[in-house]
Amino acid sequence: MSAIELVSVLTELIFVLVFLLVAWSAVRRRTRTSIDIALFFGAIAAFIVESRVVTTLGLEQVELVNDVVTILVIAMPYLLLRLVDDFSTVPFVANRLAEAGLLFSAIAFLATVGQPPTSIVLVIVVYFAALATYCAVKFIRAARRSSGVTRRRLEAVAAATLLLGLTILVAGLSPVVPAAAGALDGLVQILALGSAIAYFVGFAPPPILRRAWQEPELRAFLRRAASLPRLPDTPSIVGALQDGAGSTLGARATIGLYDRETNKLRFQDPHGVLPNEIGPSEYLVWRAFETQGAAYYADAARANPGLAPAYRAHGVRSLLIAPISAATERLGALEAYTDHQPVFSEDDLDLVRLLADQAAVILESRSLIDEAARVRAHEQAARLKEDFISAAAHDLKTPLTTLVAQAQFLERRAVTEPSAPPDIAGIRRIVLEARRLSALVVELLDSARLEQGKLVGEREPVDLVELARDITGRETYQGRRITLSADAPVVGSYDPRRIEQALENLVENAVKYSPEASEVRIAIMKRDGLARIDVTDEGIGIPSADLAQIFERFHRGTNVDDRRFAGMGLGLFICKGIVEQHGGRISVDSRVGTGSTFHVVLPLGDTA
Amino acid sequence: MVDDDPSIVAVISDILAAEGHEVVAAENGQEALAKANGEALVLLDMRMPVLDGWGFARRFRASGKRSPIVVMTAAENASRWAAEIGADGYLAKPFEIDALIAAVERHATKPH
Incomplete structure (x- = not known):
């Protein structure tokens, strides 16, 4: 031959x-x-x-x-x-x-x-x-x-x-x-x-060849799989899973997630035949979900004649469906479909099962990540609350200590030495500490009011430049270098007491968290129809990890030694509340060891 | 007495002076270490700048000083903090002046 x-x-x-x-x-x-x-x-x-x-x-x-x-x-x-x-x-x-x-x-x-x-x-x-x-x-x-x-x-x-x-x-x-x-x-x-x-x-x-052909797409899919649970939200994960399954199978794929409460599969991107939600019905995908078995339909129209016209109209001919389940937990179903028949075969059932299992693992880890985040947030809130209570207790008890001891001492002296001259220093101490206590109580009440959105009251024209000059001229800040730069008055419609409180808080912080010899700069200007206030210090700065939360209730910079700097972590929270309830924004730029600048932008409001 | 709150220092100094005690005040642990000179008793706040109560107690004992220490704090866990530094007693702020006087009488080293 x-x-x-x-x-x-x-x-x-x-x-x-x-x-x-x-x-x-x-x-x-x-x-x-x-x-x-x-x-x-x-x-x-x-x-x-x-x-x-x-x-x-x-x-x-x-x-x-x-x-x-x-x-x-x-x-x-x-x-x-x-x-x-x-x-x-x-x-x-x-x-x-x-x-x-x-x-x-x-x-x-x-x-x-x-x-x-x-x-x-x-x-x-x-x-x-x-x-x-x-x-x-x-x-x-x-x-x-x-x-x-x-x-x-x-x-x-x-x-x-x-x-x-x-x-x-x-x-x-x-x-x-x-x-x-x-x-x-x-x-x-x-x-x-x-x-x-x-x-x-x-x-x-032959099966070997099919598997070899599937490999590149499958491999790419699996490589991506590990990062999928970290996507920002479940819809993005489902989208990525659909794309991955689709390209691996050479078809279009859609995923329905099971909603236990309504007993329905909810589809993010349903193909034309599927409604957004599918409950117990003759839909092939529901059948596969209910029986928890993968299925291959060479001709969807023949398998489910009731929907034949819809299948034909939407170009759905062959279908591969696999339930997405983690152990006994039914999560949903994966459906792959094409408009031409012979694309899938029985062999693809294994593949679609594998993809569905992978989807289950990814969705399950996502829900674990979500659950862990919920627990962490809850713990964080509880810890902040606890921190707040002990900080508040500490701060309230300090002036109380003087008040109680001084008052008792005065009383004792008045009884034992009725003719002695009044202890003026002791009486002044009581007045001073009573004021301090009252300021703390007001701060606590403000934060409670802020939570209810009732912090800002009647508005009237306020010149921010004049207000800043008034604050920096106070006795408390004598001996500190505070410069105010402003060309002209900046008048807006604000609650005068609250806007003063906010500005005072920023100046107070700048002074409190920076060395005595350093400078604090305040710049106030009108730009683009908005009032802008910048308060800059050369202080300890805010670690970048804290920046996002610095305006949150009870949050203090992690570099703030709370044994050194008294405070409840309410100041900036209240400050932000005041600014926002005036329709403004507050933000901060900061570098540890260099200093911080707080930016406040306020609408001028109706001052006519 | 070591405390960073000037009002508290002033009132306690007045009270103890009226009882016939001599009071040396320091506003933080470091100042207190510098001033320490065989006191009969140390009244110690815990949260203070520069050197806190824990730091003071450690260095104070490490330098061989034996004076009894009574912790005064506004924190919730006054007794635990006192135990942490091996203090002889504690006063939880705010306290009655009788409690203060009693603690001083009880813990202060008697002159020989």
Whole structure:
């Protein structure tokens, strides 16, 4: 047996094998596509078997059998076009042309006795080759539109079809160019072998190959999987899972999350057939969810005839569905679908199950992360409250200590030494500490009022520059370098008491948290119809980790030694409340060890 | 007596002076260490700038001084803090002046 003969036998064996495989699959699952595939390879297999049987047994050709086989071979391009139609859409004209060609070649063969004239053979060969090329292009386009296994299978089919077209072209040319017949015959055998292998790979890929094809997308998906639970919210996670599952399967995918309270699956991006929510119903996805079993439907319309028109209208043909469950917890369902039938197969069930399991792990870790965050936030709030209570208690008890002791001491002296002169220093101490206590109580009450949004009262025109000058001129700040820069009065409509409180708080902080020799700068200006106040110090600064929370209730910078700086962590909270209830904003820029600048922007309000 | 609150220092100094005690005041632990000179009793606040009550007690004892210490604090956990530094007693702020006088009588080293 020569090499060419070996190639020829191999090619024939592969084609017959492909036929057996696709025929078996068509018997198991009778869909238009599987039958079209089986018919196409049936034609090839019939031709091969017939010629083998005739040549090896040396039989006379039976006229009828020969005619049937010839018709089948002539019908091949037409069958191929039908197949293309299953994957993609073939225009009306192309279908009619193919039918006309089929009719013409059939008549030409049957009408002529013996070998048909060369010209007719050439016409038929060109028709074959043209149709095969057209189909190959359609398959390539379909491949481009898909991804994963589907893409690779369609690519293989496209290559196979192109090779088949070439095989026919070269085989048709060989009688025309008898001189090169030998070489052309070898080429035909090789092209045919290539076509056979490519068809085998495309239409009946062995599981190993399918898995290898799935790997890159699956790998990419799994690589991303670890970072998915950290996405900002569940919708983004579901979106990423849908994209990942879709590209791995070479289809579109949608995920429905189960809502226990309503007993419904809720879809974020439902395909046209699915409503946003699905409760117990005949929907295939609900069936799979309820039975907790993955399912493959080659033809959704046939599996659920009630929705057939909707499925057709929305291009849903094959469906793969897998429940998303973590242990006994039912989380939802993953559904992958395409508008063309033969994309999925039973083998893809394993893959969709794997993807659904991965989705379950990701969603489950997300809910654990959420749960942990909730617990942390709760603990944080509890700790802040506890910190606040002990800080408030400490700050209230300090002036009380003086008050109680001093008052008792005065009382004792008044009793034991009635004629002694009044202890003026002691009495002053009581007054001073009573004021201090009252200020603390007011601060506590303010924060409580702020919580209820009732901090800011009647507004009237206030000149912020004058207010700042008044604050910085106070006795408390004597000996501190405080500079005020302002060109003109900045008058707005504010609650005078509250706006003073806010500004005073910022100046007080700037002074409190910076060295005595350093400078505190206040700048007040009007810009873009807004009042802007900047208070800058050269103090200890605020660690960047604290910046986000510095305006929160009870929060104090972690670099604030609370044994050194008294305070309840309410000042900036109240300050922010006052600014915001005036319709303004407060922010801070700060660097540890360099200092801080607090920016306040206030609307001027109606001062007319 | 060591306390960073000047009002408290003033009133307690007055009260104890009226009882016939001599009071040396310091506004933080470091100043107190510098002034320490064989006192009969140390009245110690815990939260103070520069050197707090814990730091003072450690260094005070490390330097071999034996004077009894009575903690005065406005914090909730006065007794625990007193135990932490091995103090002889504690006064939770605010306290009655009788409690202050009694604590001083009870813990102060008697002159020999």
